[in-house]
Amino acid sequence: MSFFEEQNPEMDRYLETHASSEPEILRKLRRETYQKTTQPHMISGYQQGRLLTIVSQMIQPKNVLEIGTFTGYATLCLTAGLAKDGKITTLDVNEDLAYLPKKYFEESEFAGQIDFKLQDAKEFLRETDQIFDFIFIDADKENYAEYFRLIKPRTKSGSVVMFDNVLWYGKVLEENPKQRSTQIIKELNDLIAKDDDFENLILPLRDGVNFLRRK
Template identity: 85%
Template structure:
């Protein structure tokens, strides 16, 4: 481990030690994600999870959409702020891994408010008439720009939209990236910055979160 990697790890420990603790169900889910999946780094994790919970609690949303369930960690963080009559729809296409989020959703006290669908997000967005108070996207990067275009009509004034991994390990600084995912993330960030219907800020948390609010 290099000096900078060691310092970053040390800083992460400091940040986690000085943040609110995660609920026990999330600790269990985080452990099982690292035990049973091949890409556990895809989990939202402690710091980002607490951010999602705080934003959800501040908005107290009635209708939440998540694109990219993975093992359900972010989903459960977002449920913590749902209004009593609220719901979260979470979408993924990985049927092989679906057993894991289903297990923890059923154990959650918010189980009745979680609608987990194995469905393509573009198909869902093209066919739904729902309007969302809060949207979190952490899915296939090659579709990020298209997700933004499809999500915009499903928001209203005050709606919050968050895209994860928008710094893409620093690759967004490449002038002429060859990787498709990098090209599309740069396109998304440009689209958002130029869209007068939104105000936004990229938070340099983990791999970057583009935080948008509909005016």
């Protein structure tokens, strides 16, 4: 649950009831995530999932990168707009939970287009020479600023990048935060705002999404 959901749950319910319906496979995955994981709030929410789906359908990416798979909800939303010969590479390091996204990826109509890797994202980004049309990052916050530095060379003009949880329960308003994750998220937002190669907007959706487009 996000800072904004806690502040106004009625508005959150209103937003959900006035958005497009959730596909059955995502409904099942969301239910199982809450049944079988200890931190189900880490799942991309219904509203955020709709945003990922719509953006993917608009840009019809050929090559997508996701950092932070968790149970695969966002992954399946991102596949919705994939080009016919497109693929999504999704990275995570949680071996114990890997069975759950694998199960739903295999059930999905996009099974052949999803490359699920149990690999450190920094390692992957330093080794790959791929260029991505769409990058979604919802992973360890302490590495957010480093992820931004590493993904930049892996984008091109028109590439879309989204970082999740960039308002961090409102903690980004703290002037001198003691929490390391808060410090890094503030650093990330500053880096993006000052980078002339991108145009961006922070959307106050759930816990905040920094939405970027490479010029």
